[in-house]
Amino acid sequence: MNIVVCVKQVPDTATERKLRPDDKTLDRDAVDGVVNELDEYAVEEALRLKEAHGGEVTVLTMGPAKATETIRKALAMGADKAVHLSDDALHGSDALSTSYAMAQALKKIGFDLVILGSESTDARTGVLAAMLAERLGAPQLTLARKVEVNGSAIAIERITDYGYDKVEATLPAVVSVVEKINEPRYPSFKGIMAAKKKPVEALGIADASVDASAVGLAAAYSEVAEFAAAPPRAAGTIVKDEGDGGVKAADFLASKKFI
């Protein structure tokens, strides 16, 4: 089975994230990049499926040169090879144009199964899996907490507010995963060293047959009009318990519509 895992480098969630004042895009140079956490679960699931069914795991990322760190980590976990889609023309792409560029790259790579995290910690749109499936003409199986492959059949448990749905489809397909699906492995020292020798193919937009006028900030359908730093958190209210603490707590919860 030919599995492609899409991973994204995101700013470290432990640091303060900033937008650039000039074009109002995320300032990726200002902070340390880390692998989007949910994508680690996607890599783990791809590796488990490979271990169970054989095949090959390819990592695909779209992002600036710095994103090679993310590729290196996924390769150290055990992925076989990587494709890095990187081009200045892609800067500022929104979810729609990102899905277009990624879909073009996926068509070039070829796949039986595409796995990705259900959302990124920076943009948090959570729509890429659905958009990719649409563009690739493949079934979408999103928010999976369990994935089973049997020949060319694939079934997932899709988390919902009330439990889970069983969703079945036929490969090739696009799957997005949630953090309940597995426990991502830590790269071992041997894995880290082996990753150095694994092939990383660099793709520009021309290599992936991406139309330059359809990507980037200028082509984005969504636009950041304005942004401001989050206001500092207001001080909490301290309720002194004078025998009516329970009532006051209940009133507070009721005012927030929790009860």
Add this chain to the structure above:
Amino acid sequence: MKFILDAEQRLFGETLHKLLAEAGTPAAIRAWAAGSHGPGLALWRSLADAGVLAVAVPESAGGAGPLPVEMVTAFHELGRHAAPGPLAESVAVAALLDRLAPEDLVVAPETVDAWLACIAEGNTVATAALPPAVPYALDADAAGLVLAVDGDELRAALPGAARVSLDPARRLFPVEGGELLARGPSVRAAAEAARDMGALATAAQLVGVGRALLDASVEYARARRQFGRPIGEFQAVKHHLADALVGLEYARPLVHGAALAHGSPDFPRDVSAAKVAASEAAYAAAKIALQVHGAIGYTDEYDPSLWIRKARALHSAWGSPSAHRARVLAALT
């Protein structure tokens, strides 16, 4: 010379940091101190899977090393999280076993190779008494392989009753020599090499311990308010924290420098210089941490106490600063 860690070494260190942070290490340390090895041994398994012990065992014997720079990178993180168990001791035992001359062996060479492979894979926890610097076998009750060197004899050791340590998570066992495993001049030389590797691993651990204490102190100084402001705004507190940082930053390159000197005649001298600097920097950071934290700093239930006591114990483990200073002096004169 480019004197920074490469991308792979950094990823190795970051991975261990994440692993230890997510593994609930403080609970494992407390259990270990109480003589319950389960959580600590589970952590040992994860660390071995990540390659912590493999980097100390030669490739020919089933490891990935010896890679001293990777080893100190790992031990820095082990110190930063105060990981329990005879980790430096296992690294030292690997260095010892690797250097025994075949003609000095009483046991079969295959046995020695099997021990090395088991250490690398994490299947065997090893410890040793290597007097004079290491008079007791650390955590012998949790180890599958307990060795003792006496002059030019290497024996499988029989541990006695545990002694009290400054760090309750370090359980010290006096040993008596049991079955003879090797005898000859190579035992003496191998024990020297083992003491150097153990001291280097401990030096790296100390810098990590000191770093963790400094980080905890800085965080505390930001949060703790007194006289209407965070205590970190007071110059006297700032100076203390800066002193701790300077000490640790001066010790770290000595540790890395010693790792790079592995295999050269300067290695023992450089290890000693690193151990002196790391011992003193970590101990100073511990004293400052205790003072900055105030009364809560010596509260047993509060995690920094785990590091504070480890800093004091490791300060003189694998040779006291004065013993190592004497070695540096002897190498220079």
